[in-house]
Amino acid sequence: MMHIKGNQCCCSFDDCRNTAEWLLSRTRHRPKIGIICGSGLGLLVDSASRKQSFRYEDIPNFPASTVAGHEGCLVFGDLKEKPCVFMQGRFHLYEGYSMCKVTFPVRIFKLLGVETVIVTNASGSLSQDFKVGDIMIIKDHINLPGFAGQHPLCGPNDERFGIRFPCMSDAYSEELRKLALDTSAELGYSDFVHEGVYCMVSGPNFETVAEARMLHILGSDSVGMSTIPEVTVAKHCGLRVFGLSLITNKVPLDYSSEEKVNHEEVLQISKMRAEMVQSLIYAMIAKYDINELNQSVQMNCQN
Numbered sequence: 001m002m003h004i005k006g007n008q009c010c011c012s013f014d015d016c017r018n019t020a021e022w023l024l025s026r027t028r029h030r031p032k033i034g035i036i037c038g039s040g041l042g043l044l045v046d047s048a049s050r051k052q053s054f055r056y057e058d059i060p061n062f063p064a065s066t067v068a069g070h071e072g073c074l075v076f077g078d079l080k081e082k083p084c085v086f087m088q089g090r091f092h093l094y095e096g097y098s099m100c101k102v103t104f105p106v107r108i109f110k111l112l113g114v115e116t117v118i119v120t121n122a123s124g125s126l127s128q129d130f131k132v133g134d135i136m137i138i139k140d141h142i143n144l145p146g147f148a149g150q151h152p153l154c155g156p157n158d159e160r161f162g163i164r165f166p167c168m169s170d171a172y173s174e175e176l177r178k179l180a181l182d183t184s185a186e187l188g189y190s191d192f193v194h195e196g197v198y199c200m201v202s203g204p205n206f207e208t209v210a211e212a213r214m215l216h217i218l219g220s221d222s223v224g225m226s227t228i229p230e231v232t233v234a235k236h237c238g239l240r241v242f243g244l245s246l247i248t249n250k251v252p253l254d255y256s257s258e259e260k261v262n263h264e265e266v267l268q269i270s271k272m273r274a275e276m277v278q279s280l281i282y283a284m285i286a287k288y289d290i291n292e293l294n295q296s297v298q299m300n301c302q303n
């Protein structure tokens with residue numbers, strides 16, 4: 001099979017099916033949970049057992065990771081005996097990838113048999129209630145690039161993936177958010193785990209003070225450069241979604257602020273707090289009854 005690289009569009013249903021079949025013919029894993037690891041959070045894979053890893057560059061139609069902190073491997077493995085597949089590194093709009101490339105792996109998840117997607121990312125806080133190192137359970141989002149037409153579902157709609165006009169008012173599973181809050185309380189994490197609204201900007205620059213103020217006024221608790229395209233495509237194809245954002249910095253909301261955001265700080269905080277994110281996800285997955293979830297996925301995904 002020809003491996004098509006770069007930004008060339010190879011995201012049709014047949015392209016996705018070819019990539020999924022390529023993977024399924026090379027692994028015995030049949031994942032039910034797909035986990036997308038955000039900046040510096042690739043270590044989430046460490047505790048998985050029976051791991052089998054594919055480098056993105058070897059997978060037909062897959063883009064390559066170009067950002068520090070994003071390793072570029074698709075890893076199959078079990079967490080707490082639940083079959084999972086991990087993206088160790090994601091794709092961003094600012095890398096120059098089209099929206100269909102950014103979200104291509106989510107459709108591969110779907111065709112591999114995944115039913116639940118867990119997205120993680122690093123973001124800057126706009127809310128005065130959040131501190132650096134806190135974990136935000138994503139309750140809802142603001143798709144700023146989507147408002148400007150940078151949207152993964154623009155273009156012809158293939159009904160084999162999902163319907164033309166999907167509902168997004170319940171993008172993040174209420175049941176999983178509740179499970180995350182309960183699990184955080186059991187782990188003694190309640191002081192630093194909060195729910196909030198994530199806003200995506202395209203990046204790659206961090207926000208000006210005026211932009212940050214505007215995003216806050218619009219209702220965003222944190223801001224980052226990813227996740228929403230993946231969530232949108234996941235919801236479109238009937239996957240259940242859960243999202244966690246690690247607050248790696250405060251976004252300056254004042255001209256007198258001494259804070260200057262940079263990617264090294266983002267990675268440093270992610271690495272320092274990865275263990276917390278990891279233990280929350282593990283504890284949630286341990287409690288997760290896949291069969292019960294499957295039934296509610298089917299009920300919730302009538303779209």
Ligand SMILES: O=P(O)(O)O[C@@H]1C[C@H](O)[C@@H](CO)O1
Pocket residue numbers: 037038039040067090092120121122123203224225226227262263266267
């Ligand atoms: O992939 P995520 O959203 O975790 O990465 C964040 C956003 C930018 O890519 C980068 C900025 O430092 O980290």
